[in-house]
Amino acid sequence: MTEDHFLEPDRDPEFLEGDRGLSQDQRAELGLGALVFVVVGLLVAMLVFVLREAWPSFAHNGLGWFGGGGSVDQQIQSLFNSGQYKTAPNYTFHAWPLIWSTILITFGAVAIAFVTSLFVAVFIVEFAPAWLQRILEPVVRLLASVPSVIYGLAGVLVIVPLIGNHLITQGEKASVTPTIQLSGASLLAAVVILTVMIAPIMIAVFADGLQAVPRGWLEGSLALGINEWRTFWKVAVRTARPVLVAGTVLATARALGEAIMVSMVSGGVPFAPNPVDGLIFFFEPSQPLAATIVRNTEGLSSPALKHTLYAIAAVLLFSSAMLSIIGWAAKQPMRRYGVVP
Amino acid sequence: MLAVVVAMVAVPAAAGATTLFGSGSSAEQPIMNVLFKAYNKLHKNIRFNYLPDGGNAGVTDVQAGRRLFSINTRPPLPSDAGTTYFKLWLDGLCIAVNPSNSVSNLTIAQTKNIFTGVATNWSQGFGSNLTSTIDPFGRNSTAGLYTFFQQAVLGGSTQSSNVQQEGSDGLVATAVSKDPNGIGYVGIAHTGKGSGVKTLDVNGVPCNQANIKSENYPLFRYAWGVLPTGHPSGAVEKFFDWVRTSKQAGQIINRGGAVAAFNKK
């Protein structure tokens, strides 16, 4: 460690002046810059690698990869068997039911969580009595870090039987058998548990952002005679809009990538739920993209299925990357006002 | 703190110890672990490291030379070229229903009808007290148990889309135990007193160890040990022999919920 010769320019090695070849700052900048470069390089390498492994599946199916057609289950089986029985790999795969399921579950959970989280965050920051606030904050943080296996178990042991035995009527079950089974592991179960999972994240981010709003702005509004609810809503929430977007994006990325919990409660059948079915729509089983990967990790030994799984991973990678960039971009306006969330 | 951690962990690092690397079926992992431990007590310099990545992945591992042996629960296929399969012990696939269901026996044909979506209601001649829709639960399409079920019961057809696919036997048993209309197929280890499910007779034969051993129960299957055909490990071959024939291994297998097939009594 360099000795501390503060205010002794002749002996202070950390003093700016002095001819030591590359100055300390330049060395530090190069060193840290190299570190950043390596980490970014690693991430780029990961992207490239996943895309390269995924390419055969995309190349064979083209844009039809994202479309519908055929039973995903049978396609997965034939991909798997082509490794087993050494037949020529047929990369046919139409992931639409998986994509549709992902869209429904993710956006359903995010929509409900957004409304709930916004109200709860407003409540925590402004309207809750101090004692309740002190309880809620650690609780929110604790919930945000509960492992997903535990949520999945809570779902399988409690929520799914609850829905299956008490919410779904016999008539509804009879009307769809034998195409699908309404057993409780459904869109509703997945959305409910996923909402409970991502709400704490959103609440934490929203609360942080709402607190960063300068108090002077709120007090000014209050001084004008506007009640607290309106003040908070019109001034703070509006100012914190970029934070709301950022928090939503973060939660969406988490919801998109949640594989283990969702695979346990969403029904495990690659089926595209049909809104036209009315109430039954909420009880229909499905299987989103991330859950499909988790379900089929045993299939990595079959080359055709391996490429398909990597293709699914590539889609997930790309979506979460897009979301993260949107979230980052949304935070910028708030910085303009000097309000750093 | 690291020193404390290292001291607390009793790592058996005997001089000259060999580690035999295997992989394969995750369903058989509990029994394999007990067998490994017992074998290690007899031969202190042999240790095992088993990765439960699935029966099919295990065979690929052996073919690629990544692992010395693997355990699989399905018979050999043409794609398993370069490996040799050895029968180790017997296992059975039970059909389980919720205890509130009075059904007690199904034929293979009836089971096939249920899981291919031909029969959809409990009132369709199964002898059940229920009149509700049937809720079938099964395994996902890459699971070894599903492959066996497909061959043995479905005659090669795929299970119907109304069969809810679960990721493990435990989840199938849980689903059936919580749904009065449920029916599912699980390995014999997931039936029994604490499981919450009731097993059915198939073709009149109850699903228990005695009937599996005598091969009276129709849904029996073997657990296979897989070795590379060229240069198999001598140590593993000795281990497999011990598993197949020794009395101690037989006891372990029986207690683990499978059925010892070739072991001395």
Add this chain to the structure above:
Amino acid sequence: MSAVTATRVRRSERAAASWRLSDRLGLGLAWLLGLLFCAIAAAIVIYFLVEGIRYLRPNLLVTNPAAASSESQTGGFLDPLLGTLIIGTMSMAIAVPVGVGIAVWLSEFGRPTGLARVAESAVEMMAGEPSIVLALFGLTLFTLPALGVLTQSTHGVVLGQSFFAAAALLSLVGLPLVVASTREGLQAIPSHVREASYAVGKTKIATTRRVLLPAARPSVLTGTMLGLGRVISDTAIVLLLLGGTLTFQAANSTPLLGLLRGTGDTLTGYIYYNAPTGDGNQPSKAYAAAFVLMLFVLALNLGVDLVVSRSRKAVTWK
């Protein structure tokens, strides 16, 4: 989430405000949802606490897992518990220095701007990455012969599962949290502090090392603990990259390195294996392990609270 330092305007000091019905309804809804959220959260946490307490016995924490046919002989979860601690320590040991370094570079240097923007986006992207994708990548990365030293090899083929492999991927999970938190801490320091230090003649890096980082220490700690919380709760990477052996299986007899190059298990893997999701068929032990894991997470969160509240009592920059 920083603690609220409520400087709310007292009721008596405000001008009399009028409340419309919609406003009252809105407030009522906020209260309702707030309490409903508490109720659901409490239900889940209490369910697992109760189940955990029911099945947790102290000897579970200190007994190694053993392979046995009956549940009374299968031992406890000491190895998975230690595995969680090891994996947490290792991954944060990588994530914290790298994360702080990146944060310092982004906050204090940040040239060329192109690289800075790419780096920011890359770190944000990592934050939202599904861990199953990371696990898939790790599977193929660590079977490369070049990285064979980090895992074990038999007969010239690299196995690819070990504590090193899992920790490397998990550090990517914890990294974004460390970066974000440290950056926040560094940026919260007013510029006059930096200027004062430069005015005295200190270099930028010396300023960072001696003035800024110590001041931002609470943020670094917060980021570390948040990252640690995420790392120990992860299941997907552990399932694919740690080998899933009941007890530690060291690669060789070298004291620490052998252990880290070998396979093992963590609490999350143990829970997954013994709950209905796996084949271990010992749900009571799974609940006990889940309880212990939640205690860890709770302790970490309380730690974050403590650090944040203590940092508020520290000297401010006015």
